[in-house]
Amino acid sequence: MRAIALRWRRSLAWRVTTTILVLSVIVISLVGTTIYNQLSQGIFNEKLNTSIYDATTTTRSAQLQLALAPYERQTTVAKIVGDILSTTSVESAGTGRDVALLPFPVTARQKFTFKGTSNQLSLNSIPIGLRSGVRAHSTPQWDRATMVYADGKIDSGIVVGNQLIIPNSGRYEFYVFFSLKQQSDTLNLIIRNLVIAGLALLLFIALLTFLLTRQVISPLREAARIAEQLASGDLEQRMEVRGDSEIARLALAFNDMAVSLNQQISRLENLSRLQQRFVSDVSHELRTPLTTIRMAAQVIDEAKSTFDPVLARSAELLVAQTERFENLLADLLEVSRFDAQAAILDIQRIDINELVRRTSDYLDPHDDRSIHLHLPLHSVWVEADARRIERILRNLITNAIDHREGGPVEITVAESEHNVAVSVRDYGVGFSQKDRPFLFERFWRADPSRSRIRGGTGLGLAISLEDATLHQGTLEAWGMPGKGANFLLNLPKRVGDALGASPLPLVPEEFTTTE
């Protein structure tokens, strides 16, 4: 039932065909019934007229026979009556005609009465209402009757009643039965033919509808299919244009739309490609002079012991700022690569423990014990792009070192069935809840009154988030003003796998109980 309802909703062809079929059934049955009624009425009336005429003639001839009989002798009369009954029945052999003779109730008290039927027809076959009608009128009366015979045979027919006077006995009711068997046979034949014709018509209509809707719907289906393919990005799809019909016009309009869509998209793509090429070219062009500046700055910096303090400090600043400029350039380039969706993962199997150890050693070479590592004793393997993961770690650890306000930084590594997680926690300035949505935005600064951390590009966290997302991992942040921050990185162990629940909490334990 639901399947049918679904098809009804989903398929236009199905809906049209069903509707037309239902309507056709109604119309055909109405027409059929009317035709049948008309025909059966006509046939019945025809039969009735001949029956009445026939009955009247029969009655008259019987009356004549009786009138001519020498009625003083009862046996003679009885013989005539018997003749009448049997002759009618003989006559009736082909036409299904039977007669019945009954005395009026008054007549029944006479000395001689006659009563009888032909062919053992039961007297019960005479409708009760008709009898009083016959007795009351001298004209022929008729009714439908069911003819019941002594041998159990039943037939439906018309009965016409007349008065008959038998000399020396009195008034009688004389009934002539006409079988309608022939007529009903005819009608049955008509019904059968009507039904066959109706079914043939229905079949024809169904076929016609199916073919027509197919002719209309199949281009529509084709259009729908091609529209879907267009929507899914295959911009080269076009509809086939045949002839000059409405469907062809639809196809033409559709194709025009696809072409203009394609043009728009490629125009936009071109624009954004140009834009990204420009950013990338600018970055690359800047690199050559930057290299010269950097080397020059280093040469100057190496000689600074011979400079006076102001010059020496200037040299230091020059070196530091050149480095910062370089980092900014590298980050910008990386961002433009993400924007162009040109970032590609170079997947290797790496040990996160090893990477964390190496990165923190690199960032905290003095080993002043301010970075605490909580690493599992065994290696933690993950399929990832080592360069990107190292960059995420470097950004998170640098960020923590910059904001720790002298406190320790804790790095924890853990794994679950599907995930590898790294959390970087500091106990420094933290951040407020309202800052949280902006944390990973490019060039965003938590506190405008706070000076920017030296060397930071403002792109570190944004790039880290992009890197994590590229791995189908997550990077989340928790923070509380004055209580520090916690950054949690989750990566799937295998490329393309879905992430499971994080093996490490985002919110530090000491805060989960109070909240």
Place this chain on the structure above:
Amino acid sequence: MSLIMVVDDDQDLGEMLGIVLRGAGFDVDIVDRGDLVIERFRKSKPDLILLDVMLPGVDGIELCQQIRQESQIPIVMLTAKGDTEDVIRGLEIGADDYLVKPFNSQELVARLKVRLRRTTPSAVGLRIGDLVIDENAHSIIRAGKSIPLTKLEFDLLVALAKDPSRVFTREALLSEVWGYRHATDTRLVNVHIQRLRSKIEIDPENPELIITVRGVGYRAGGAGVSEK
């Protein structure tokens, strides 16, 4: 004193490179036009070429290939795009190492020194499979026939052959052969291992002398080494 030929169209960078390299004790020959390189190279016979691959009018990669055809001299590429196909193509053609702009002077000097380092003659008759390594002659001999290798390829092979029981990670090779301290660009190793294999392996598709240890790195193979 080693002579370094600097090929760079940017005159300021060329001059700066000259200052830094002379400061580090090298002789420097600066060429600022790509079309002059081959001629000057033949004349001055440098010990190393520092080649900017982004030269106007001349394809740095092609230049690299031309030089490689007539010499096994170390070639270090300078590039502004560290992550492009250019780098890989350059390495495949025969460059030994590359530096991404902006690089710093110390790193540049350190890398060049590694490339110019004289391999100290040690164990004579080092073998790897059916190859004999003659460190003094800087050549590889198979069945009496010498196989020409670049200096870097030679260093790479010696590093592996010296310690045949050890599996070298790519990072370890980067540090020992290229002199990198912090590097995750293992493509450098992969490309050169492929180049080396194409020269010394009988069937480079099924290497027997330099064996890949999946997930770890490479080790020396061959008949002379006990398989673990």
